[in-house]
Amino acid sequence: MSQDLLNRIDQRTRLAGHNRLALLLFRLGGRQLFGVNVFKVQEVLRRPALFQVPGLPTQFAGVADVRGRSVPVLDLGLAIGHPEREPEADTAPGYLVVTEFNRSVQGFLVSGVERIVNIAVEDIHPPPELGAESTYLTAVTRFQGELIQVIDVESVLADIAQVRSEAVLDPSMALPADAPPMQVLVVDDSRVARQQIRSVLDQLGVTATLLSDGKQALEHLLQIHAAGENPADRYAMVISDIEMPAMDGYTLTTEIRRHPGLAGLYVLLHTSLSGVFNNAMVERVGANAFVAKYSPHELADFVLQRLRHVAETQYAYG
Known part of the structure; x- marks a missing residue:
């Protein structure tokens, strides 16, 4: 089923620019549906064998060999603290969703892959204000009456790596002091x-x-x-x-x-x-x-x- 889903991604990209979003829906254990933009998805595989490398954060299940490329694999349910995550998720069959964004390739484990759906952007809403900066949601929507939580995977990875705004530019990369305010x-x-x-x-x-x-x-x-x-x-x-x-x-x-x-x-x-x-x-x-x-x-x-x-x-x- 997952291969059939990914074979349709190229057709779905025709929706881009028409204010619609194509989401790959998946579960992390339990009934809650999650989504990620299909444009970030390279492929979906049955969970492959994982091997360990030193220094990986605890939220990573290991590294997978995907077509000759070593891909770090995030246990997404563990990373976001999903309450219905299956305790045996580290040995469950499941799927590996291989994604590419921010010029890097990474995978994350899910318990089940559902389908690709097309959602009108006006039906996609900001997540509820929870009074916390560490929310993993970038949006929420519904499909056939089911709530879909759209995960901000970039924020999840940034929190794990403790990435903040620490990038320091060369002092020469600045406008002169006498430049007008902009x-x-x-x-x-x-x-x-x-x-x-x-x-x-x-x-x-x-x-x-x-x-x-x-x-x-x-x-x-x-x-x-x-x-x-x-x-x-x-x-x-x-x-x-x-x-x-x-x-x-x-x-x-x-x-x-x-x-x-x-x-x-x-x-x-x-x-x-x-x-x-x-x-x-x-x-x-x-x-x-x-x-x-x-x-x-x-x-x-x-x-x-x-x-x-x-x-x-x-x-x-x-």
Whole structure:
């Protein structure tokens, strides 16, 4: 069944840019359904043999040999503290979901793989506010009456690795002290990504406005326009994730280009999704550039290039 599911992924990618999200649904023990964006999934396999390597965090079950490549394997149920995780999960058959994002390949163990479903983005909602920064959810939705929890796997891995916003840029990667003040609009549903981007912008001496989905961002920009201000004058650029609840980054970019009062905004799409597919979509929706997560120096290069251009053209700096 899992092979049949993965054989249909290429067909499902045609939905991208139409404000729909294709989710691979799985279980971690018990009845709760979880989901992950199929664009991050390379393949689904029956659980292979795992071998141990020194230094792996306890949340990892081991390393698998997948087509001659060593892939670290996360026990996802253990990592998120899933209460229905089967105690014998380390010996249960189960499946291995091999994923690629942030330019790396990793797998995670699940007890069962269900299907791929297509969900309208407006039916995907932010997770409930639990008063904790460590939530593993990036969104929630429903399919045929069942609650689906969409897991922010990047945040799970970042918490395990204790990744915070510690990337330090070279001091030369900053605007000169006499450069005019500039702002950047950041749109990303992942708290880890927002922290990482903000860290880069802080070190560049740039003010950031942070929003968590495309719908919020579009409403914010339209309010600025309605108040008589050109959003392109307030924001030197928009840095947007692609996969987000309420409105994805492709649709946000399309709506920006369609609106005469917003069309002048510079849009940089910043995503953990990998592959040449994104480059084609960037051109299709009218984004100015695309950079894959997460390389702080590469992101800083893109931001600096844009800000220097703005400073030179709009503020006659230089």
